Amino acid sequence: MTTTAHNPAVESHGHEHGHAEHHGPRGILNWLTSTDHKVIGLSYTITSVLMLVIGGALAEVIRGQLANPNGHLVTMAQYNELFTMHGSIMIYLFAGPFAFGALANIIVPIQIGAPDMAFPRLNALSYWLYLSGAITMLLGFFVTGGAANFGWVGYAPLSDAVYAPGAGADLWIGGLLLTGFSAIFTGVNICATVFYLRAPGLTLFRMPIFTWNLLVVSILILLAFPILTAGLVMLYADRHLGTHIYSVAGGGVPVLWQHIFWFWGHPEVYILALPFFGMVTEIIPVFSRKPVFGYKGMVFATLTIAALSLGVWAHHMFTTGVVLLPFFSIMSLLIAVPTGIKLFNWIGSMWRGQIWFSTAMLFAIGFVVTFLIGGLTGIYLASPPLDFFTHDTYFVVAHFHSVVMALVLGGMAGLYYWGPKITGYMLNERIGKVQFWLAFIGTQVFTIPQYIVGLNGMPRRMAVYPNDPEWQTLNTWSSVGAIMIGISTLLFVVNIVASWKKHPAGDNPWDGHTLEWFTTSPPPHHNFFRLPQIRSERPTWDHNHPEAKALAHGKEDH
Amino acid sequence: MELTPQPPKGAPAKSRLRRLGAAIALPIAGILLSGCTLPSFGARTPETTTGQSVYHLWQGFSVGAVIIGALTLGLILWAVLAYRRKDDTIPKQSQYHIPLEVIYTVIPVLVVVALFVATVVVENKVLAMPKTDVSINANAFQWGWGFTYKDHNAVAIGNTTETPTMVMPVDTDVKITVTSTDVVHGFYVRDFSFSRYALPGVRNQFTLHALKTGTFFGQCTQLCGLYHSIMYFKVKVVTADEYKVWLASFDTPEGRLAAAQAKKVLAEQMSAHVPVKTEISRGAN
Numbered sequence: 001m002t003t004t005a006h007n008p009a010v011e012s013h014g015h016e017h018g019h020a021e022h023h024g025p026r027g028i029l030n031w032l033t034s035t036d037h038k039v040i041g042l043s044y045t046i047t048s049v050l051m052l053v054i055g056g057a058l059a060e061v062i063r064g065q066l067a068n069p070n071g072h073l074v075t076m077a078q079y080n081e082l083f084t085m086h087g088s089i090m091i092y093l094f095a096g097p098f099a100f101g102a103l104a105n106i107i108v109p110i111q112i113g114a115p116d117m118a119f120p121r122l123n124a125l126s127y128w129l130y131l132s133g134a135i136t137m138l139l140g141f142f143v144t145g146g147a148a149n150f151g152w153v154g155y156a157p158l159s160d161a162v163y164a165p166g167a168g169a170d171l172w173i174g175g176l177l178l179t180g181f182s183a184i185f186t187g188v189n190i191c192a193t194v195f196y197l198r199a200p201g202l203t204l205f206r207m208p209i210f211t212w213n214l215l216v217v218s219i220l221i222l223l224a225f226p227i228l229t230a231g232l233v234m235l236y237a238d239r240h241l242g243t244h245i246y247s248v249a250g251g252g253v254p255v256l257w258q259h260i261f262w263f264w265g266h267p268e269v270y271i272l273a274l275p276f277f278g279m280v281t282e283i284i285p286v287f288s289r290k291p292v293f294g295y296k297g298m299v300f301a302t303l304t305i306a307a308l309s310l311g312v313w314a315h316h317m318f319t320t321g322v323v324l325l326p327f328f329s330i331m332s333l334l335i336a337v338p339t340g341i342k343l344f345n346w347i348g349s350m351w352r353g354q355i356w357f358s359t360a361m362l363f364a365i366g367f368v369v370t371f372l373i374g375g376l377t378g379i380y381l382a383s384p385p386l387d388f389f390t391h392d393t394y395f396v397v398a399h400f401h402s403v404v405m406a407l408v409l410g411g412m413a414g415l416y417y418w419g420p421k422i423t424g425y426m427l428n429e430r431i432g433k434v435q436f437w438l439a440f441i442g443t444q445v446f447t448i449p450q451y452i453v454g455l456n457g458m459p460r461r462m463a464v465y466p467n468d469p470e471w472q473t474l475n476t477w478s479s480v481g482a483i484m485i486g487i488s489t490l491l492f493v494v495n496i497v498a499s500w501k502k503h504p505a506g507d508n509p510w511d512g513h514t515l516e517w518f519t520t521s522p523p524p525h526h527n528f529f530r531l532p533q534i535r536s537e538r539p540t541w542d543h544n545h546p547e548a549k550a551l552a553h554g555k556e557d558h
Numbered sequence: 559m560e561l562t563p564q565p566p567k568g569a570p571a572k573s574r575l576r577r578l579g580a581a582i583a584l585p586i587a588g589i590l591l592s593g594c595t596l597p598s599f600g601a602r603t604p605e606t607t608t609g610q611s612v613y614h615l616w617q618g619f620s621v622g623a624v625i626i627g628a629l630t631l632g633l634i635l636w637a638v639l640a641y642r643r644k645d646d647t648i649p650k651q652s653q654y655h656i657p658l659e660v661i662y663t664v665i666p667v668l669v670v671v672a673l674f675v676a677t678v679v680v681e682n683k684v685l686a687m688p689k690t691d692v693s694i695n696a697n698a699f700q701w702g703w704g705f706t707y708k709d710h711n712a713v714a715i716g717n718t719t720e721t722p723t724m725v726m727p728v729d730t731d732v733k734i735t736v737t738s739t740d741v742v743h744g745f746y747v748r749d750f751s752f753s754r755y756a757l758p759g760v761r762n763q764f765t766l767h768a769l770k771t772g773t774f775f776g777q778c779t780q781l782c783g784l785y786h787s788i789m790y791f792k793v794k795v796v797t798a799d800e801y802k803v804w805l806a807s808f809d810t811p812e813g814r815l816a817a818a819q820a821k822k823v824l825a826e827q828m829s830a831h832v833p834v835k836t837e838i839s840r841g842a843n
Contacts, residue, residue: 077784151781157758158741158783248759254742255757288641291653297663319744320755321762325681330674337666343630344662350637353649357642365638372630376623383677385612385684386619389601389751392744392779455600457748459779462787466775545648553654 035120036525040127041105042422045415047131048098052408053489054138055089058082060486063479069467079463080149081168085140087152088172092179093134095407096268099275100186100221101130103414104214106422108190110516111211113199113534115526118192122185129182137175140168148172151461153265154235156246156257161239170239173232180229183271187221190214199515201534205299208514208537209292212299213278216306217271223310224267231260255322262313270309273403274302276410277342280364283417284346286510287361288353291538291550294345301338301345308335318387325384332382339375343368358510359432363413366440367406373444374402377451392461395454398447405443405485412439412492420505424521428502431495438488446481449474513538596621602749605774605795607767608684609751615680622669684752687765690731694724697824698736698743698756698778701785704824711808713820715827718785723792727801728771736762739827744779747793753779768795 025033034040062082065071074082109117117123140147145166150158154172157163194207194215207215235257237243244250246257285292292298308331314323315332346368355361377399380386390396412435420426453474458465465471508517518540519528532543536550599620604613693708702717705724716722726732736745738756746753754762778789796804808817 076787080781080784080786150783155742155781158781163741163783254759289643289649291651293653294655294659295653297659319753320757320760321764322757322760326674326678329677329681330670333670333674333677334667336670337663340666341659341663344633344659347630347633347637348655348658350634350641352652353637353641354643354645354647355638355641365634368634369631372627372634376627379623379673380616380619383615383619383673383680385615385677385680388684388753389609389612389616391753392746452600456602457746457775457777459744459746459777461781464787548648548651550651550653553652553656555652 035116035124037109037117037120037123038106038422038523040123041102041107043127044097044101044105044130045103045422047127047134048094048102051089051093051134052098053493055086055094056486056489058086058089059482062086063482065463066465066475067479069465069472069475071464074463076463077146077149080461081141081147083461084148084151084172085137088137088148088175090404091152091268091272092176093130093137095272095404096183097130097179098411099272099407100183100190100214100217101126103279103411103418104190104210104217104275105186107418107516108211108214109193109197110421110519110523110527111208111514112194112197112202113515113528113531114193114197115528117189118197119189123189126182126185126189129178129185133175133178133180133182135175136171136178140171140175143167143171153261154257155261156235156238156254157248159235159257160247162247170236173236173239177229177232180225180232183221184225184229187218187225190218191222194218199531199534202539205296206534206537206539208278209281209295209298209302210275210278210514213274213281213302216302217274220267220271220274220306220309224264224271227260228264228268231257231264234260255317255320258317258320259313262316265316266313267306267309269403270305273407274305276367276407276414277302279414279417280346280367280410281342281349282514283360283364283413284368285349285353286417286512287356287358287364288350289356289511290349290353291513291536291541292345293348293351294341295537295550297341298345301341304338305335308338315382315387318384319391329382329384333379336375336379336382343372343375356510358416359427359429359436360413360417360510362433362436363409363416363439366436366443367410367413370402370409370440370443371406373447374399374406377402390454392459393454394450394458394460397460398450398454401450402443402447405439405447409436409439409443412436415492417510418516420509421516421521421523424505425499425501426503426505426509428495428499431491431498435488435491435495438484438491442481442484442488444481446478446485449477449481453478508540508544511541511544513541515539518543599624602751604751605749605768605770605772606752607769608765609749610769611680611683612751615676618676619673622673626669685764687733687763688731690733690765692727692730693733693735694726696724696734696736696745696756697827698738698745698782698789699827700740700783701778701789702827703789703791704820704827706821706824707805710805711814711817712805713808713817713824715820715824716791718788718790721790721792723773723794724776725794725796725801725804726766726768727798728768728795730767730798732766732768734764734766736764741782742780743782743789745776746779747774747776749774750793755780768793771795771797 031039061073065073065079145168147168150164159169194211234245238246244252246252246254248254281292281298311331312328312335314328317323318325381396381399416427416432453471456471458471505521507520518532532539536542596617599617601613601616604610695706697704703722704715705722706713714722714724736754736756738758740758743756744753745756750766754764772795774793776791776793778786807813
């Protein structure tokens with residue numbers, strides 16, 4: 001173990017060896033060259049949380065500008081860059097990679113009892129593509145003309161070479177292409193891992209819901225992301241190769257970009273959301289000491305959401321006048337049904353449980369409440385006449401911020417829940433609870449005034465707005481909420497520092513249900529020294545509480 | 559102390575379900591039966607016929623959202639308050655309750671169907687294109703609007719420094735055709751509760767029927783570049799007589815000259831002229 005053995009016999013068997021971490025380079029070089037899913041997952045986690053902080057900082061500047069009707073914090077040109085990059089960073093560089101690159105990468109292989117991802121090197125490639133894509137996109141701030149400034153949706157022709165001539169736009173396209181390939185490779189990897197590397201006994205209907213959701217997300221990634229990649233290549237060709245795919249002057253169709261973008265963009269909403277649904281579905285039952293309520297219904301709800309999500313893209317385009325409204329309306333409304341099933345199943349999982357209000361559980365409940373608000377307001381937007389009324393106003397901004405802030409709360413729940421498993425140490429619960437209340441109340445203070453000001457007719461993406469005292473009051477409140485959310489995010493960083501290597505977590509601090517709680521914290525290289533019998537979706541619970549098996553409908557105890 | 563009311567085992571479970579069913583069904587019946595005395599739920603009172611249909615749809619959706627939201631939030635709060643961990647016992651490990659799961663699948667489907675039917679009814683009203691003689695072209699460009707009137711000399715053009723005003727008659731169906739000469743813009747008048755994109759290459763048409771005279775605030779709602787934030791316009795709704803007088807003011811020699819100059823400016827704005835290929839005259843239907 002002193003010098004790395006360059007013995008060919010050991011080399012060739014290195015990946016099967018129980019102590020493989022003793023081979024190869026050490027320290028930072030080990031980190032950089034690692035193909036261990038836990039190391040890659042941690043890199044993803046750190047990078048994406050950093051992106052959350054950067055995107056959040058931009059949001060604070062935006063809210064600073066909007067606290068007054070005639071804000072002079074930034075110019076109109078800078079403002080356009082700010083919200084474009086805020087949206088782009090949050091969607092492309094934080095939410096997605098955090099959802100399917102960070103915790104998924106660490107947890108999915110462990111939950112199914114696998115030693116690693118199916119393609120560890122492809123996994124490493126995914127991360128490096130993601131990191132280079134993120135850097136590429138952020139470099140836009142440092143070029144002449146500034147970063148991309150046409151909104152995170154990049155509608156043509158505003159994003160073409162005539163209206164967005166700067167290099168910032170090209171860096172935005174390049175960054176998206178790189179992170180897009182990263183996502184596709186992760187999708188391939190998770191699919192292969194889930195289908196081929198499950199432990200003996202872990203049938204599909206014994207997979208934890210988090211793993212189920214990630215499998216479905218991976219399939220959605222494979223269906224949706226190549227479309228975006230193709231769309232971006234065509235946009236690039238329009239900008240630099242003289243094609244006219246999206247420009248009317250050359251015989252192209254601008255609205256084609258919207259179709260392509262949203263054909264990726266709406267499945268993307270669920271690609272972002274489903275992993276967080278999965279996290280919460282793991283957390284709520286564990287802290288209620290009950291199995292997840294309606295496990296099979298939960299799986300079918302996930303599958304239904306995924307299927308419907310491929311047929312709803314044009315609900316972003318109701319006011320274009322060029323889409324078949326009733327079809328996209330009913331498809332969008334129907335998504336409320338499986339989503340509602342999930343909500344009721346989360347409540348059912350808590351019902352008659354023994355709820356332990358750890359920070360993770362508080363965040364999970366905060367997610368459910370915030371998502372309820374975001375979900376209900378989404379139903380309005382599925383109705384074309386109501387969309388004509390609210391489209392491109394702050395009502396829509398408030399709706400999707402309720403949803404994505406719910407996802408942030410869910411992500412925090414995931415970090416507090418799995419953090420001890422990943423690092424081996426507990427996070428401070430007291431700081432965590434302060435962080436939760438700030439984030440939860442801040443989210444509502446942030447979004448609720450936006451709903452009202454949107455119904456009052458304030459459009460989105462405005463650097464300045466008419467001097468209406470009511471609009472100003474509402475915007476000021478929204479800015480206060482944004483500051484609360486900002487402080488809560490900083491508290492998370494404080495918590496990591498404050499609880500650094502203080503309280504060892506042990507293998508199973510929460511009396512968990514799934515396989516990751518059966519192994520050590522942090523898990524060894526290749527994850528397991530032994531596995532329990534797997535006879536349900538809760539193998540660790542079954543092992544620790546053999547007398548308390550999940551009951552089918554109508555069954556009594558014992 | 560028992561925080562949870564423990565229902566007796568066996569048959570009463572059914573009556574509990576029935577009560578739950580009544581709790582859901584009664585308010586929905588309430589929505590259907592009650593008329594226009596509902597609160598606004600934050601929406602402005604609209605000043606067009608179609609805006610009013612949208613307003614009622616908004617109220618209907620809101621009643622549903624409030625009921626479902628209150629019910630769900632109530633259940634969450636109940637669970638959170640009633641089932642706090644009190645001791646180290648393991649609760650009953652129930653995982654399925656088939657009738658309950660069927661109920662919360664079927665009822666949302668029924669609610670969705672109801673919402674969809676209401677949506678289609680209102681959508682058809684909002685997108686109807688009744689025959690009318692008043693027809694206005696609204697042309698959006700970076701960053702302003704030009705309004706021209708079919709069969710008349712009248713024209714109004716303005717940009718970010720000089721807000722343009724679209725004049726239209728009250729109590730009349732007015733056909734609006736929205737086009738764009740450059741990027742995607744959005745035609746939006748908040749008091750009409752309506753917006754429609756101005757898409758390059760597309761003539762987007764809809765009807766406005768104002769119920770009240772006055773000047774209303776309009777704005778571009780689709781990000782269109784640097785001065786998107788201040789791409790305002792006004793809609794001035796006047797009586798039929800005032801409208802005639804206003805149209806006639808462009809038929810005097812001075813009026814003709816002003817109109818010709820304004821149209822020249824508009825033509826210059828449209829120098830990067832975009833050929834119109836698609837005619838949309840009733841949503842997409």
